[in-house]
Amino acid sequence: MRIFALAEERHQLITAIVPTRPNVGGFQKNRKMRSSLLRNPTVRHYAVAATAPSAACAATPECKVLSNKVTVAAYDNNSPIAQVSIVFRAGSRNETYDTQGIAHHLRLAAGLSTSVASAFAITRNIQQRGGNLITTLDRESIAYTLQITRNNLEESLQYLECAVTKQVFKPWEVQDQLPRLKYELASLSDTVWVIELLHKAAYYNGLGYSLFCPEHRVGTINSESLLHFVNTWCTAPRCAVVGTGVSLAELSALGSNLSIQSADKPNEAIKYHGNEIHQETCASLTNVALAVEGVSLKNEEEALACAILQRTSSVTRVKWGSSPTSLHKQLSCVAGSELFAASTFNASYTDSGLFGVVLCSTPDIIGSLTKETAKWLKSLKVTENEVARGKNILKTEILDAADNQVCLLESLQQQAVLKGQVSSPISIANAVDKISASDVKAVCTLIVLDCNVADKLAKGRLSLAAIGNLKTVPHLEELK
Structure with a gap:
C-alpha cells in the first residue's frame, strides 16, 4: 500500500x-x-x-x-x-x-x-x-x-x-x-x-x-x-x-525493451533539522509556513493517522459556514475582525515528512496568528468527534478521487515507483476505518522511538518560513 x-x-x-x-x-x-x-x-x-x-x-x-x-x-x-x-x-x-x-x-x-x-x-x-x-x-x-x-x-x-x-x-x-x-x-x-x-x-x-x-x-x-x-x-x-x-x-x-542502465544508487539519508528563513518583500499580505517533522511513508498506519489528524483541523466543507475546528477557533479569537487564511498540510516522504500550517494575513496580525499556531502545533489535542470527522473526510477524498483518471494514474505512479506494489481505494478506505479514535489522539505508535507520533510532533523542533512584510513575524526562539 x-x-x-x-x-x-x-x-x-x-x-x-x-x-x-x-x-x-x-x-x-x-x-x-x-x-x-x-x-x-x-x-x-x-x-x-x-x-x-x-x-x-x-x-x-x-x-x-x-x-x-x-x-x-x-x-x-x-x-x-x-x-x-x-x-x-x-x-x-x-x-x-x-x-x-x-x-x-x-x-x-x-x-x-x-x-x-x-x-x-x-x-x-x-x-x-x-x-x-x-x-x-x-x-x-x-x-x-x-x-x-x-x-x-x-x-x-x-x-x-x-x-x-x-x-x-x-x-x-x-x-x-x-x-x-x-x-x-x-x-x-x-x-x-x-x-x-x-x-x-x-x-x-x-x-x-x-x-x-x-x-x-x-x-x-x-x-x-x-x-x-x-x-x-x-x-x-x-x-x-x-x-x-x-x-x-x-x-x-x-x-x-527500455534502454536504461541497470545500476542502482541509493538516496542520501535525510535528516530533519528545523530552522527558519525570513524573506522581506513589499507585498501587502504576509505568508507564513510553520511546521514540525511529520511522519514518513515507512509505516502505513502512522501515515494514515497523520492524514486523519490533518483533516481533523481542515477547514469547513459547508459553504459560507464557519469552521468548527479548534485551530480556526483559536485563530479567529486572535484575529478578531481581521481577515486571514489558514490551512494545515501533511507532506510525507519516503524517509521524513512535514506537518504544519500555512497562514496568510495582513502584517499587523500575522505575528499573533503565528504564535497561536505554534501553540496549537505543540498541543495537537483532538476530540472523538473531530477524529470521526477527519476519518469521514479522508475516506470521501479517497473514494471520490477514484472517478478521476488523472488521479488514478498518479496513484499508480507513486505506489509503483516508491512502494513496488499498488492498492485499491477500497483497501485504503478500509485501513482508515481501522484507525481508532485513541490511535488518532496519540496519532499512532512509533516503533523505533517507542512513543506516539503526536508526542513527536508536539515536542519536535519547529521550522518556519515567512515572505512579505515581516515586522510582526516572530523568530523561532520566541515560539519556544
Missing part, C-alpha cells in the same frame, strides 16, 4: 510539449504547475479506481517486477483513453549543492530532440494522433506520461520511449528553454515560495532543494550535467512503467 508519497508538498509540476499551432489535434497546452502543496495528497496517491463505478468493481490493479528490475503496474479499465507513464525515482532531492535546479531543467527538456527523433518529429507524430506528452516532477520522482486514444497507442509508444531513454540534450535546445524557465520563476506565487523556503529551512540538503531552479543557477545547467543526472538516477531499479486503459502485457513489453 502506498502511503502519502509526497503528500502535500509534493509540488506537482507539469510540462506538456507545446505544439507549433495551439490546440491542434487535441494536444494539451503547457501547464507549469497543477496545484500547490496544500492540495490533497490522498487524492493523488491513493485513488486507484476506474472512472465508472461498474468498472471499478470489475477491474483491479496489477503489478509485477520484470527481470530487468523495472516495476510494471497496470489498471485495464477498458477506457478509450490510454495513459502510459515511465516514472523514475529521481527528483529534486537527488540534486547536490552544485547541481541545484537540474530537475527543473530536466522537466523543461522533455520532448526535445533525441538520438533517434527530433523535437519536431516527437511533437508532430503525437499531435497528429491527438495525444499529449506530459512531464510531472516532484521532490522524489519524475514521470513522463503519454495520453492518447487506445487505438493509436501502439504506434505512439515509440515516441514516449525515445523521449525518455534517448535524450541527447543539444546545447542550443537547452538554452532555448531559459526564457520559459525565467517566466515560471517570475510567475510563482508567495504561497508556493513559502513552502519551498519551509523545506529549505527544515532540511539542509536533499528534500531541502527546491523544485524550482534558484535564480543564481539559471543558465548554468549544461548538457553534460543533464546527461550525468539521467544516467545516475534514471535507471532500471528506480523505474516503473505504469498505465491505465492498457493491459499489463503491453506495459511489460515496453518495460522489457
Whole structure:
C-alpha cells in the first residue's frame, strides 16, 4: 500500500510539449504547475479506481517486477483513453549543492530532440494522433506520461520511449528553454515560495532543494550535467512503467525493451533539522509556513493517522459556514475582525515528512496568528468527534478521487515507483476505518522511538518560513 508519497508538498509540476499551432489535434497546452502543496495528497496517491463505478468493481490493479528490475503496474479499465507513464525515482532531492535546479531543467527538456527523433518529429507524430506528452516532477520522482486514444497507442509508444531513454540534450535546445524557465520563476506565487523556503529551512540538503531552479543557477545547467543526472538516477531499479486503459502485457513489453542502465544508487539519508528563513518583500499580505517533522511513508498506519489528524483541523466543507475546528477557533479569537487564511498540510516522504500550517494575513496580525499556531502545533489535542470527522473526510477524498483518471494514474505512479506494489481505494478506505479514535489522539505508535507520533510532533523542533512584510513575524526562539 502506498502511503502519502509526497503528500502535500509534493509540488506537482507539469510540462506538456507545446505544439507549433495551439490546440491542434487535441494536444494539451503547457501547464507549469497543477496545484500547490496544500492540495490533497490522498487524492493523488491513493485513488486507484476506474472512472465508472461498474468498472471499478470489475477491474483491479496489477503489478509485477520484470527481470530487468523495472516495476510494471497496470489498471485495464477498458477506457478509450490510454495513459502510459515511465516514472523514475529521481527528483529534486537527488540534486547536490552544485547541481541545484537540474530537475527543473530536466522537466523543461522533455520532448526535445533525441538520438533517434527530433523535437519536431516527437511533437508532430503525437499531435497528429491527438495525444499529449506530459512531464510531472516532484521532490522524489519524475514521470513522463503519454495520453492518447487506445487505438493509436501502439504506434505512439515509440515516441514516449525515445523521449525518455534517448535524450541527447543539444546545447542550443537547452538554452532555448531559459526564457520559459525565467517566466515560471517570475510567475510563482508567495504561497508556493513559502513552502519551498519551509523545506529549505527544515532540511539542509536533499528534500531541502527546491523544485524550482534558484535564480543564481539559471543558465548554468549544461548538457553534460543533464546527461550525468539521467544516467545516475534514471535507471532500471528506480523505474516503473505504469498505465491505465492498457493491459499489463503491453506495459511489460515496453518495460522489457527500455534502454536504461541497470545500476542502482541509493538516496542520501535525510535528516530533519528545523530552522527558519525570513524573506522581506513589499507585498501587502504576509505568508507564513510553520511546521514540525511529520511522519514518513515507512509505516502505513502512522501515515494514515497523520492524514486523519490533518483533516481533523481542515477547514469547513459547508459553504459560507464557519469552521468548527479548534485551530480556526483559536485563530479567529486572535484575529478578531481581521481577515486571514489558514490551512494545515501533511507532506510525507519516503524517509521524513512535514506537518504544519500555512497562514496568510495582513502584517499587523500575522505575528499573533503565528504564535497561536505554534501553540496549537505543540498541543495537537483532538476530540472523538473531530477524529470521526477527519476519518469521514479522508475516506470521501479517497473514494471520490477514484472517478478521476488523472488521479488514478498518479496513484499508480507513486505506489509503483516508491512502494513496488499498488492498492485499491477500497483497501485504503478500509485501513482508515481501522484507525481508532485513541490511535488518532496519540496519532499512532512509533516503533523505533517507542512513543506516539503526536508526542513527536508536539515536542519536535519547529521550522518556519515567512515572505512579505515581516515586522510582526516572530523568530523561532520566541515560539519556544
